[in-house]
Amino acid sequence: MPSVTVEDYLKQIYLEQQSAPGGLVSMGRLAEVMHVVPGTATAMVKSLAESGLVSYEPRSGVRLSRGGERLALGVVRRHRLVELFLVRTLGMDWSEVHDEAERLEHAISDKVLPAIDRTLGYPQFDPHGDPIPPAHGRPAATSAGALVSLSDCRAGDQVRVSRIMDQDAAFLQFADRHGLTPGTTLTVDANDTVADALTVRDGDGRSLTLGASAAGKIQVEPG
Amino acid sequence: MPSVTVEDYLKQIYLEQQSAPGGLVSMGRLAEVMHVVPGTATAMVKSLAESGLVSYEPRSGVRLSRGGERLALGVVRRHRLVELFLVRTLGMDWSEVHDEAERLEHAISDKVLPAIDRTLGYPQFDPHGDPIPPAHGRPAATSAGALVSLSDCRAGDQVRVSRIMDQDAAFLQFADRHGLTPGTTLTVDANDTVADALTVRDGDGRSLTLGASAAGKIQVEPG
DNA sequence: GTTGCGACTTTGACTAATCAAAATCAACAA
């Protein structure tokens, strides 16, 4: 059994790898997301490499091995299923489930997880629109159709919110309050690159203006 | 935040204290239930005493302080609510939830627990008939009416099963298969102290013979 | 080329939790 710490390192390496050049994660970046000093990350990664869970090239970076990826996907799967379960079955708030899942993902066994999965009807996406890795095998290449960032949309575009790429409670509460949840359809009214602001309108005609960095966290499906 | 280890020690001291002479738990007993060598228990208890969570008299035993009891009750409450939740909401088997709850009890926050409690309708007993401590204050003196051990009943007694004092999966599966679950009404047909065997009959007339030690694990309410 | 800087790695030290084994104590029997 990998320790909670090992599971967390593998998960973070997996998540960083998704958006890393060459799928190689630097020690600095890993240390940052793990909230440890760089020396600690180096030491841990060395021991993960000895266990065959990652391949590590000093002064270059770390990447998951096949086995490491398998474990990481398991953690991510537990995390995302738990998030959805907390929202759907226990009626908890979208904005607070991330932190809860952060602890529960390490305590859910292979007996409990299938029960949760069944209760939820074998879902494919968590409340933020992040794909839930399948129990066996690799996740589907891209979740479903090519997603683009809302900040890349132009005035007149009609889009469907697919994924919120931020786990910060304040941002999620804001998004929830203004209907920026996966599944919502929006029309882009304006995207002023000079002012760095983007205005969208929802089905009820309510409009909302976002800064570029906020809009950048919202992934949409064109259509 | 107390560590998982500290929570486990406090919980076990609490549980042992319930059935200990003078509410004082010996190091040998504590080491046994914690599956550590006695020296480890001594060291841990010393540090718990320094944190004010227990009072410790060397070569005599340990007992929870007010604060230690508060924490222990929290752990027990989480454990028992989780057990019931796994059975009722996730449809898991009575016999397997104890081990699951053993890990989950440390990962359930004060945000998740009330949601579970609400979902279950503020229950008072877990699937084994053990009382669930209230969120605040001490638990009620005795669960509900005086319970006696099934092994102390005499032929002719009519009793209601209230509590199963064993967490072993094999025993619980056996109990479940034969309807020995909290709430079932039984009639004692015979209690042969020489043969060490006790025979009961359920509402459908099916009878079952138990050894004295098995019967001793079943607490019933006379009536 | 050399120099500097920033990222990375190493080293030494610390804490929590554990075990093995030696030392100690309390209590009972002779």
Next chain:
DNA sequence: TTGTTGATTTTGATTAGTCAAAGTCGCAAC
């Protein structure tokens, strides 16, 4: 009293995970 015994405590060592701070490396700028 004096042993003896079994439980308990102490001591010394180990492992996982961490930090602070010193040392090293690679690369871009000059």
